Amino acid sequence: MPIYEYVCSNCGETFEKRVSFAEADQIPACPKCSSSATHKKISIVGSLSSSSPGASSPSSSSCGSRGGFS
Numbered sequence: 700m701p702i703y704e705y706v707c708s709n710c711g712e713t714f715e716k717r718v719s720f721a722e723a724d725q726i727p728a729c730p731k732c733s734s735s736a737t738h739k740k741i742s743i744v745g746s747l748s749s750s751s752p753g754a755s756s757p758s759s760s761s762c763g764s765r766g767g768f769s
Contacts, residue, residue: 709734 700717707714707729716727728735 708736
C-alpha cells in the first residue's frame with residue numbers, strides 16, 4: 700500500500716497515511732484537529748546532489764553492456 704502525505708487546510712498539520720489503491724480517492728480527516736479539509740501533498744521523489752553540476756547524471760560503472768570480465 701502506498702503512503703500518501705496530506706496537509707490540513709484548517710490547521711496546517713502535515714501527516715502521512717497508508718492508503719490502499721481502492722481507497723486512494725478518499726480524503727482522511729486531520730489527526731490534529733479532525734477537520735475534513737485536507738488534501739494530498741505533492742511529494743518529489745529522488746535526490747539531488749550539489750557537489751557538481753553533472754552529479755545527478757548517471758555515471759559509468761563496471762556493469763556496462765559489454766559481456767565477460769576484464
